[in-house]
Amino acid sequence: MADLVELTTTTWNDRDRAGWRECYVEDCEMLTPGVVDGTGGAALLAFWDETMEAFPDNRITVVRVVAQGEMLVEESRIDATNTGPIAGPDGTPIPPTGRSLSLPFAGIHRIDGDRIVSSHFYWDTFDMLGQLGLLDA
Template sequence: MDDLQLVRNEFEAWNNRNLDDWLAHYSDKSVFDVPGGVHLEDLDGARMFWGGYQDGFPDNSVVERRLFGQAGQVLLEAVFEGTHTGPLPTPDGQMIDPTGKPVRVPFCGVYLLENGTITGHTLYFDQMEMLTQLGLVN
């Protein structure tokens, strides 16, 4: 399987809410870097990443806009859509109570891949855009 298909399969597992399948795409030494200075490592870090977004937005989905890459590097441009009906952790460890509001937030994910697994995942999105859609800032 090529790197582009591996990343497509990763976010399909995400959209299907299949944690075991999603984790199977990641190396046990994977690294996640997320807005707010959040740095997560290994499969425990992957589970934390999963829980934050899947618990906060249980009906969420990732909608692909563009996917391209080469030589172990893939860029995904997509939109995260969901309704905030669960607790959402902040970068400093606090929780945002459910607002019941829908979000539609564009994002980019940069993936590093080696030997058929994802070893790095850096996520970029506009945090203020998400907070505005949640009604938490004007």
């Protein structure tokens, strides 16, 4: 079951959008701070599109995975450069900063068979904004 985190990470880092989508059931749930809170493929791919547009060079590194029953918990890190717009709190685009970040995050996934039913991601938004120079004002 922990291999599923490796598969999602590999397809993400390889920019295999269709392969990453296939790791999830059709009516999956996706929750991410300030980006997506929804169900189905549209929510999943909205997260992909927003992240890839804002941070096209991003790479995920898995630090550890814990599996218990139908639950998988990952501790990972994203390393990226902000070269595309980021959606602000009201949806207004924030221009790219050109700054790099190295941001730890956690993912809590519920699994059914060999696919993900639900993913909830958590990261420190203040840390992210600070690394991007968006808290300097």
